[in-house]
Amino acid sequence: MANRLHNLFGxxxxxxxxxxxxxxxxxxxxxxxxxxxxxxxxxxxxRSIHEEYLQTGAEVIETNTFGGNSFRLARYGLQDQVAAINxxxxxxxxxxxxxxxxxxxxxxxxxxxxxxxxxxLEPLGKTSLEEARTAFAEQIRGLVAGGPGVGVDLLxxxxxxxxxEAEQALLATREIAxxxxxxxxxxxxxxxxxxxxxxxxxxxxxxxxxxxxxIGVNCSTGPATVLTAIECMAAESSLPLVVMPxxxxxxxxxxxxxxxxxxxxxxxxxxxxxKAGVQFIGGCCGTTPNHIRAMKSATRAVxxxxxxxxxxxxxxxxxxxxxxxxxxRSRLGRLVHDGKFVAMVEIVPPKGIDCSKELAGxxxxxxxxxxxxxxxxxxxxxxxxxxxxxxxxxxxxxxxETILHxxxxxxxxxxxxxxxxxxxxxxxxxxLCLTGDPPKLGNYPDATAVFDVDAIGLVxxxxxxxxxxxxxxNPIGASTGFSIACAAxxxxxxxxxxxxxFAYKVEAGAEYAITQPVFDLxxxxxxxxxxxxxxxxxIAGIWPLTSLRNAEFMKNDLRVSVPDSIMLRMQQTPTPExxxxxxxxxxxxxxxxxxxxxxxxxxxxPFGRYTVAAEVLASVLPGTTKTAKQDTTEGTGxxxx
Numbered sequence: 236m237a238n239r240l241h242n243l244f245g246x247x248x249x250x251x252x253x254x255x256x257x258x259x260x261x262x263x264x265x266x267x268x269x270x271x272x273x274x275x276x277x278x279x280x281x282r283s284i285h286e287e288y289l290q291t292g293a294e295v296i297e298t299n300t301f302g303g304n305s306f307r308l309a310r311y312g313l314q315d316q317v318a319a320i321n322x323x324x325x326x327x328x329x330x331x332x333x334x335x336x337x338x339x340x341x342x343x344x345x346x347x348x349x350x351x352x353x354x355x356l357e358p359l360g361k362t363s364l365e366e367a368r369t370a371f372a373e374q375i376r377g378l379v380a381g382g383p384g385v386g387v388d389l390l391x392x393x394x395x396x397x398x399x400e401a402e403q404a405l406l407a408t409r410e411i412a413x414x415x416x417x418x419x420x421x422x423x424x425x426x427x428x429x430x431x432x433x434x435x436x437x438x439x440x441x442x443x444x445x446x447x448x449x450i451g452v453n454c455s456t457g458p459a460t461v462l463t464a465i466e467c468m469a470a471e472s473s474l475p476l477v478v479m480p481x482x483x484x485x486x487x488x489x490x491x492x493x494x495x496x497x498x499x500x501x502x503x504x505x506x507x508x509x510k511a512g513v514q515f516i517g518g519c520c521g522t523t524p525n526h527i528r529a530m531k532s533a534t535r536a537v538x539x540x541x542x543x544x545x546x547x548x549x550x551x552x553x554x555x556x557x558x559x560x561x562x563x564r565s566r567l568g569r570l571v572h573d574g575k576f577v578a579m580v581e582i583v584p585p586k587g588i589d590c591s592k593e594l595a596g597x598x599x600x601x602x603x604x605x606x607x608x609x610x611x612x613x614x615x616x617x618x619x620x621x622x623x624x625x626x627x628x629x630x631x632x633x634x635x636e637t638i639l640h641x642x643x644x645x646x647x648x649x650x651x652x653x654x655x656x657x658x659x660x661x662x663x664x665x666x667l668c669l670t671g672d673p674p675k676l677g678n679y680p681d682a683t684a685v686f687d688v689d690a691i692g693l694v695x696x697x698x699x700x701x702x703x704x705x706x707x708x709n710p711i712g713a714s715t716g717f718s719i720a721c722a723a724x725x726x727x728x729x730x731x732x733x734x735x736x737f738a739y740k741v742e743a744g745a746e747y748a749i750t751q752p753v754f755d756l757x758x759x760x761x762x763x764x765x766x767x768x769x770x771x772x773x774i775a776g777i778w779p780l781t782s783l784r785n786a787e788f789m790k791n792d793l794r795v796s797v798p799d800s801i802m803l804r805m806q807q808t809p810t811p812e813x814x815x816x817x818x819x820x821x822x823x824x825x826x827x828x829x830x831x832x833x834x835x836x837x838x839x840x841p842f843g844r845y846t847v848a849a850e851v852l853a854s855v856l857p858g859t860t861k862t863a864k865q866d867t868t869e870g871t872g873x874x875x876x
Contacts, residue, residue, distance in 0.1 A: 251517025642671025
């Protein structure tokens with residue numbers, strides 16, 4: 236009977252909120268208080284937490300009733316307050332949801348939280364199964380009182396330590412509220428077993444048979460164990476899956492229990508959960524609005540990957556307007572399509588409004604025969620002139636084609652779509668899709684990052700626009716017609732993850748790739764071999780070193796693989812002039828060695844010295860006998876993939 240949940244949410248991914256107890260504890264409520272009773276004594280405090288989760292993107296909030304059964308409330312002498320506490324919990328959550336609707340910010344749902352009784356049932360304890368079912372029924376009556384729109388929209392039976400207790404909760408639900416959707420979740424130990432020793436497979440089969448609309452795992456030792464358990468459950472049931480892991484195991488720090496899993500860590504597992512087929516996801520102990528915000532961004536990124544028109548699991552999109560062939564979209568597209576060797580130079584936007592030096596450099600490079608100018612988007616999270624602005628000025632004033640770097644750091648999905656439509660309308664034809672460096676690396680470390688999607692999701696968005704469809708799949712008329720590039724880092728320590736992400740980018744629609752600066756050609760060769768099964772044209776990044784300090788920065792700060800032999804060569808240069816000359820020589824050697832392996836090179840102009848880039852490219856350019864006064868604009872242009 237999973238249709239009950241399907242009627243509410245369809246098949247889409249749904250994000251729940253995080254921990255209530257963690258938030259109450261953080262706001263000064265001592266652990267020896269009855270948190271459920273706060274529904275009566277401090278309703279505004281509880282509502283403020285609901286509202287905070289809704290503001291971070293949660294679509295479903297759970298009532299503050301996890302311990303709202305007679306057995307747990309009896310510890311505080313509140314066993315006669317079961318109905319009042321549960322009704323108040325629903326009323327508070329409804330107020331938070333209604334306020335969201337009043338602000339026209341969206342729609343959300345209220346889920347009634349039903350936790351374990353906190354006692355052992357027979358045969359391990361003296362409480363009978365019938366007594367347990369009666370206690371669950373009493374709580375559920377309070378949660379559903381008033382009917383649709385007043386009571387809860389669905390019920391969440393969670394953190395069940397034993398299957399016999401979960402069964403009684405499900406039986407009580409079907410007795411009291413047969414039409415209410417219900418999720419049932421067990422908690423597992425470090426071995427991914429239920430606390431009564433049952434395997435996840437057995438739990439899945441039994442919860443399904445007992446009438447749950449969705450099954451899953453919550454709480455437990457953290458997301459890694461929950462992932463193991465949910466993968467086992469997925470093999471035994473066709474029901475929708477739900478996970479709500481703890482933010483790891485708590486650690487005692489200065490007398491307080493602290494959960495140490497970061498929002499970024501939880502976001503990384505969100506992607507893994509969704510890949511495993513989970514539809515409903517949220518957080519348990521230790522998760523906060525910051526965790527839910529990060530998990531929301533992760534779900535958006537995964538959803539963006541799912542909407543590629545080329546994805547084999549989707550039905551053909553009949554309203555699309557396919558882009559022109561790659562060779563007809565831009566000069567760069569033709570070079571890539573025809574297999575010609577491409578020569579690019581990177582020009583970093585200025586920190587102010589005067590871009591005369593950059594335009595002069597672009598003009599010089601155009602005269603020398605450079606094919607394309609590459610313009611980074613606020614590299615190293617620095618505040619600079621808009622890359623889009625510099626691109627269009629270069630094209631209009633020098634005639635050379637540009638490729639726009641575009642990062643996800645500063646834009647939500649609405650801004651991304653607006654920017655890309657505008658870029659296409661003013662004549663930009665090539666785009667490099669990047670995730671972007673986090674703000675903490677730049678000169679404004681406290682700036683807020685967005686990251687609604689990552690580079691993979693961005694490639695999907697551009698690909699959709701290229702097919703005449705907006706992010707929601709609605710036709711926009713003419714396609715944008717970008718040539719789509721992605722980035723790659725052959726020297727990253729976790730090369731398996733890099734190769735996997737590269738494959739996703741290709742699947743999403745990337746048509747050629749540009750690498751981070753490469754100094755170890757053995758690393759490049761190994762990377763190219765790893766991607767043979769999904770190879771697209773690769774343009775190698777080359778950075779002419781200017782000094783030993785510059786080499787140390789690339790190796791240690793930017794984590795680029797720089798061989799010891801190159802470090803030694805730079806160390807042995809006696810003067811700054813000799814160091815720059817040696818850096819150019821190293822870059823020239825790399826170009827000649829890499830040339831048979833790749834379809835082009837992107838040469839950076841260190842510190843705005845454009846003639847240095849031209850000198851590196853002397854062997855592939857027709858006009859490098861020309862010279863120009865060197866520039867001194869700073870920048871690295873190295874962005875996060």
